[in-house]
Amino acid sequence: MGPGHSALTRGRALALGTVPVAFLALFFAYPLATILERGLTSDGGLSLPEGTTALVWFTTWQAAASTLLTLVAGLPLAWAIGRFRFRGRSLARALVLVPFVLPTVVVATAFLDLLPADLQRGVPAILAAHVFFNVAVVTRIVGGAWATVDARSEEAAAVLGAGPLRRAREVTLPRLAPALSAASALTFLFCFTSFGVILILGGPGRATVETEIYNRAARLFDLQAAAALSILQLLAVAVVLTVASVLEARAGDGGALADEGDVLRRPTGGRRVAVAGILAIAAVVLVLPLAVLVGHSLGSWHLLFEETPALLVEPWQAAVYSVAFASVAAAIALVVGGIAAITLARRPPGVLDGFVLLPLGASAVMLGFGFIITFDAAPLDFRSSWWLVPVAQSLVAAPFVVRIVTPALRSIDPRLREAAATLGASPGRSRREVDLPLVSRAFGIAAGFAFAIALGEFGATVFVARAEQPTLPVAIFRFLGRPGAESQGTAAALAVVLAGITVCAALAAERLGDGRGRGF
Amino acid sequence: MAGALQVRGARVALGGHEALAGVDLDVAEGSTVAVLGPSGSGKSTLLRSIAGLQKLDDGTVSLDSRSLEGVPAHRRGVGLMFQDDALFPHRDVAANVGFGLRMQNVARAEREARVRELLALVGLEGRERRRVSTLSGGERKRVALARALAPAPRLLLLDEPLGALDRPLHDRLVVELRGLFAEIGQTALYVTHDVAEAFAVGALVAVMRDGRIVQVATPELLWAAPADAWVARFIGLQNVEEHGATALVIRPEAVVFRPDPHGDAAVGTGQRDGPLVTLRATYDDGREIVSAHTGLDLPPPGTRVTVEIDPAAVVEVPAGAPG
Numbered sequence: 001m002g003p004g005h006s007a008l009t010r011g012r013a014l015a016l017g018t019v020p021v022a023f024l025a026l027f028f029a030y031p032l033a034t035i036l037e038r039g040l041t042s043d044g045g046l047s048l049p050e051g052t053t054a055l056v057w058f059t060t061w062q063a064a065a066s067t068l069l070t071l072v073a074g075l076p077l078a079w080a081i082g083r084f085r086f087r088g089r090s091l092a093r094a095l096v097l098v099p100f101v102l103p104t105v106v107v108a109t110a111f112l113d114l115l116p117a118d119l120q121r122g123v124p125a126i127l128a129a130h131v132f133f134n135v136a137v138v139t140r141i142v143g144g145a146w147a148t149v150d151a152r153s154e155e156a157a158a159v160l161g162a163g164p165l166r167r168a169r170e171v172t173l174p175r176l177a178p179a180l181s182a183a184s185a186l187t188f189l190f191c192f193t194s195f196g197v198i199l200i201l202g203g204p205g206r207a208t209v210e211t212e213i214y215n216r217a218a219r220l221f222d223l224q225a226a227a228a229l230s231i232l233q234l235l236a237v238a239v240v241l242t243v244a245s246v247l248e249a250r251a252g253d254g255g256a257l258a259d260e261g262d263v264l265r266r267p268t269g270g271r272r273v274a275v276a277g278i279l280a281i282a283a284v285v286l287v288l289p290l291a292v293l294v295g296h297s298l299g300s301w302h303l304l305f306e307e308t309p310a311l312l313v314e315p316w317q318a319a320v321y322s323v324a325f326a327s328v329a330a331a332i333a334l335v336v337g338g339i340a341a342i343t344l345a346r347r348p349p350g351v352l353d354g355f356v357l358l359p360l361g362a363s364a365v366m367l368g369f370g371f372i373i374t375f376d377a378a379p380l381d382f383r384s385s386w387w388l389v390p391v392a393q394s395l396v397a398a399p400f401v402v403r404i405v406t407p408a409l410r411s412i413d414p415r416l417r418e419a420a421a422t423l424g425a426s427p428g429r430s431r432r433e434v435d436l437p438l439v440s441r442a443f444g445i446a447a448g449f450a451f452a453i454a455l456g457e458f459g460a461t462v463f464v465a466r467a468e469q470p471t472l473p474v475a476i477f478r479f480l481g482r483p484g485a486e487s488q489g490t491a492a493a494l495a496v497v498l499a500g501i502t503v504c505a506a507l508a509a510e511r512l513g514d515g516r517g518r519g520f
Numbered sequence: 521m522a523g524a525l526q527v528r529g530a531r532v533a534l535g536g537h538e539a540l541a542g543v544d545l546d547v548a549e550g551s552t553v554a555v556l557g558p559s560g561s562g563k564s565t566l567l568r569s570i571a572g573l574q575k576l577d578d579g580t581v582s583l584d585s586r587s588l589e590g591v592p593a594h595r596r597g598v599g600l601m602f603q604d605d606a607l608f609p610h611r612d613v614a615a616n617v618g619f620g621l622r623m624q625n626v627a628r629a630e631r632e633a634r635v636r637e638l639l640a641l642v643g644l645e646g647r648e649r650r651r652v653s654t655l656s657g658g659e660r661k662r663v664a665l666a667r668a669l670a671p672a673p674r675l676l677l678l679d680e681p682l683g684a685l686d687r688p689l690h691d692r693l694v695v696e697l698r699g700l701f702a703e704i705g706q707t708a709l710y711v712t713h714d715v716a717e718a719f720a721v722g723a724l725v726a727v728m729r730d731g732r733i734v735q736v737a738t739p740e741l742l743w744a745a746p747a748d749a750w751v752a753r754f755i756g757l758q759n760v761e762e763h764g765a766t767a768l769v770i771r772p773e774a775v776v777f778r779p780d781p782h783g784d785a786a787v788g789t790g791q792r793d794g795p796l797v798t799l800r801a802t803y804d805d806g807r808e809i810v811s812a813h814t815g816l817d818l819p820p821p822g823t824r825v826t827v828e829i830d831p832a833a834v835v836e837v838p839a840g841a842p843g
Contacts, residue, residue, distance in 0.1 A: 415606040418573050421593035422600040424623035424671060429594075433619075437610045 031370025039227030074138025082146025100136035103456025104196030121203030145179030185244035300489030337401025345409035368463030408442030448509020554722025599673030620671035748840030774833025
């Protein structure tokens with residue numbers, strides 16, 4: 001077959017690559033173009049609504065403050081988990097991730113229950129919720145870097161006469177700097193585009209660019225202002241995302257990383273107390289909001305099975321829709337993100353990586369808004385189509401799939417493919433027999449996270465979900481917006497259900513990821 | 521003699537650098553040729569070109585008189601044992617060894633029998649179900665070898681297969697490999713930078729330098745008559761005296777230090793490697809000379825000696841380009 005065969009493979013590869021491109025063109029680029037068309041004035045300017053400056057200022061400083069507080073809260077935990085070996089360390093690593101995968105709506109609901117009445121809505125509540133979420137980012141990224149900074153280089157510095165402070169400044173900090181800046185940039189990005197937390201905990205008059213897009217589009221029907229704000233948000237996010245990916249790329253090549261086994265030490269003496277204290281505080285902070293939420297939900301569970309004026313369906317049905325939509329969304333995200341990852345992994349890391357991640361930062365609200373103003377007229381009138389919800393969710397989840405699968409694909413030793421070739425495996429066969437089994441674990445993890453993210457997706461879903469098929473986050477939001485203890489209790493019960501499903505999915509994925517090399 | 525492998529005029533440029541600068545090489549059916557050269561001499565590139573993992577810019581590779589031009593790696597029938605084994609981490613020992621057979625669509629029963637046979641050949645009977653991640657370094661090598669041999673390749677290529685092993689294991693495996701290739705009549709091309717390994721494994725040794733093969737000879741001939749001063753030094757001959765365009769090479773085993781208070785040289789500290797002692801003496805005019813012999817009687821450092829050289833062990837070679 002010879003040359004004809006390879007031409008066929010190349011043709012197939014090309015065809016494969018067009019699937020995500022076509023998908024993104026229709027469901028990402030096209031809505032984006034519609035927004036641009038609506039938002040830009042005839043002379044190409046942006047007619048931003050009054051008060052935009054204040055809006056941008058608040059958006060920026062709350063994100064900056066949240067990032068700073070997150071670093072302060074996350075570093076001790078990163079130190080404890082990244083530096084030391086102790087019983088239950090992998091469990092602690094997994095649990096730290098829990099807040100990050102919790103839907104924003106759940107966290108917001110929990111903080112409403114947790115905080116005293118005068119602090120329930122406003123800046124302190126927003127900051128607290130943001131810290132709660134993003135501690136995981138700092139802990140995982142910085143802790144991960146810490147765990148691979150060779151302790152022996154610190155020991156070498158000590159032998160050469162450097163005291164503890166000197167060692168921290170000259171050995172440890174420089175090695176951690178890339179991870180610190182990457183974690184900060186990501187946290188800033190998440191806080192900058194935060195939606196559910198601000199909408200629910202912000203209180204009246206507290207708006208960020210993201211929530212204002214929603215406010216203009218869904219409440220005031222000022223589509224032109226919403227489009228203009230979306231463009232502004234897109235530009236801002238592009239800047240933040242560029243900085244973040246540059247910092248992250250730098251974090252990636254922080255020199256030769258040591259094997260974790262050589263690095264982790266058992267804590268002794270005062271450090272033992274410190275590690276135990278940090279873990280105990282973390283456990284309380286992690287558990288308390290959820291415990292209060294569960295407490296609040298008790299006594300409201302029967303309401304899930306009763307008709308309510310807040311929804312067109314009984315509340316429990318929202319869980320069914322949520323799981324169904326999230327399953328479809330995860331499947332789409334796996335296919336689209338998986339193909340994108342395969343395409344990306346063929347070339348060295350670069351600009352294209354950041355481009356694929358754009359939807360991750362391009363705000364979910366903007367996505368949802370773009371959907372409703374794009375797919376509202378024939379032949380693309382999809383407003384009554386149920387699948388618009390999973391498609392929107394998959395766009396939010398797919399970048400995570402790419403992020404998880406691409407490194408796994410890149411880390412496959414090319415010599416394994418060469419070995420397969422010299423043993424008689426054609427390129428296609430080698431992909432099936434070598435690449436696929438080696439990344440199947442990454443795909444499993446990606447599937448779990450894609451499902452969890454789709455399940456908790458709120459910003460885009462709130463625009464496209466139909467009233468008779470609400471998802472859990474949308475239903476919770478509706479209940480929270482209604483006065484009365486019954487509504488609040490129902491919201492809490494639904495939030496517990498949502499948290500439960502999400503955490504199970506994420507932990508299953510995390511366990512899958514951690515299983516490498518541990519028993520079989 | 522029609523060689524099983526014939527390489528003619530092979531050229532490869534990698535990033536502007538000529539990794540192979542016109543290589544000719546023959547490996548006869550059933551024989552083992554060791555390609556010996558320092559790192560960066562192009563020996564791995566040569567191997568990869570033969571395996572079909574690296575495209576030749578010019579020249580030909582033929583196997584059993586058939587050109588391999590345009591034949592992709594998976595259709596060449598050439599086995600390759602990698603420096604770092606490249607075992608499939610997601611498969612057990614049997615699946616690794618049986619991979620190539622599966623690619624040839626060999627029936628399961630036959631495949632299992634062949635895997636058993638190969639594991640017996642490399643001394644790993646009964647380890648079929650072991651995970652490769654639990655194997656020791658030596659076991660990994662054996663699995664890699666069994667995997668490469670399983671599809672009965674017409675030619676087996678080995679790319680520094682025993683690098684990074686501790687010395688006793690290394691030495692044992694060298695002997696095993698040679699015996700095994702002879703036993704099954706395997707045609708093999710063995711790349712290494714280790715002189716002792718090349719001499720132990722290869723019926724012929726091809727010395728490579730800067731993308732060229734500078735000498736092909738049996739280990740004995742290579743030792744007795746290196747092509748030039750560079751080859752002599754590279755294979756460990758230290759007594760190389762350059763005189764303009766030529767150099768005199770004196771084999772150390774033909775050098776004897778006779779204790780003599782009126783001698784014109786003084787011995788230094790001896791160095792023992794197994795049965796062999798290497799002694800270095802310095803002439804009063806500053807020249808140095810090395811003697812190798814077996815025995816237990818070492819003259820103490822500083823002893824005055826007369827240097828006796830067997831003239832039959834002195835060869836004149838071109839000085840060659842500086843290495």
